[in-house]
Amino acid sequence: MNKEVTQIKVFVSCPSDVKNEKSIVEYLCDEINQKYRDKFKVSLLMVEWEKSVIPQFGPRPQAIINQQISKYDVFIGIFWKRFGTPPGAKNPNTGEHYESGTEEEFEIAYQGWKQKKSVRINFYFKDLNRKAGIDDQVQTAKVVAFKKKLRDKSFCG
Numbered sequence: 001m002n003k004e005v006t007q008i009k010v011f012v013s014c015p016s017d018v019k020n021e022k023s024i025v026e027y028l029c030d031e032i033n034q035k036y037r038d039k040f041k042v043s044l045l046m047v048e049w050e051k052s053v054i055p056q057f058g059p060r061p062q063a064i065i066n067q068q069i070s071k072y073d074v075f076i077g078i079f080w081k082r083f084g085t086p087p088g089a090k091n092p093n094t095g096e097h098y099e100s101g102t103e104e105e106f107e108i109a110y111q112g113w114k115q116k117k118s119v120r121i122n123f124y125f126k127d128l129n130r131k132a133g134i135d136d137q138v139q140t141a142k143v144v145a146f147k148k149k150l151r152d153k154s155f156c157g
Contacts, residue, residue: 003041011072012048013105015084018126022048025076047072049101062087062101066108075109075119077102080126083142099142110153123150 010029012022029044037043049065058064084100091098091107098104112119125147128140 005037006042008042008044008074009072010044010046010074010076011069011105011109012046012076012078013102013109014078015080015082015100015102017080017082018078021078021080021124021126025078060088062089062104065101066105072109073118073120075106075121077106077121077123078126079124079143079146081128081136081140081143083139083146099146103146 010025012025014022026046029046033043047069049069053065053068056064058067079102084102087098087101087104089098089104090096091104093107093111098107106121106123109119109121113121125143128143
């Protein structure tokens with residue numbers, strides 16, 4: 001019996017200071033596919049805006065990203081010292097402006113998780129004490145506040 005391969009879409013959401021970590025996720029997806037695709041009939045497809053979104057005219061860039069990357073099975077968020085750029089929209093649940101595209105993407109994944117438990121969410125934070133580049137205390141403070149907000153959310157039901 002020839003079983004079809006199930007494709008699992010992995011969406012990676014992060015600001016620009018963790019490009020190396022995003023590349024590691026892509027590498028791991030490729031390695032897992034090479035080693036286990038045939039055995040387990042599962043493949044991982046990494047999607048992220050730089051490679052998966054077709055540029056087009058629209059109301060705002062983040063809305064186009066959200067529209068084109070709307071279906072995925074796993075959400076991986078990664079932060080280090082940069083929180084990102086405000087995408088120009090408000091969170092419909094709180095009325096507050098999103099502080100970054102990654103924050104907006106997480107909220108969309110979180111709402112999907114709350115409604116259907118259909119998305120697996122993983123969030124990773126690189127050690128803030130690692131030295132690299134110029135520190136931006138405002139950006140880093142936003143990362144720390146977001147991490148606290150994640151801890152405060154109930155993922156238990």
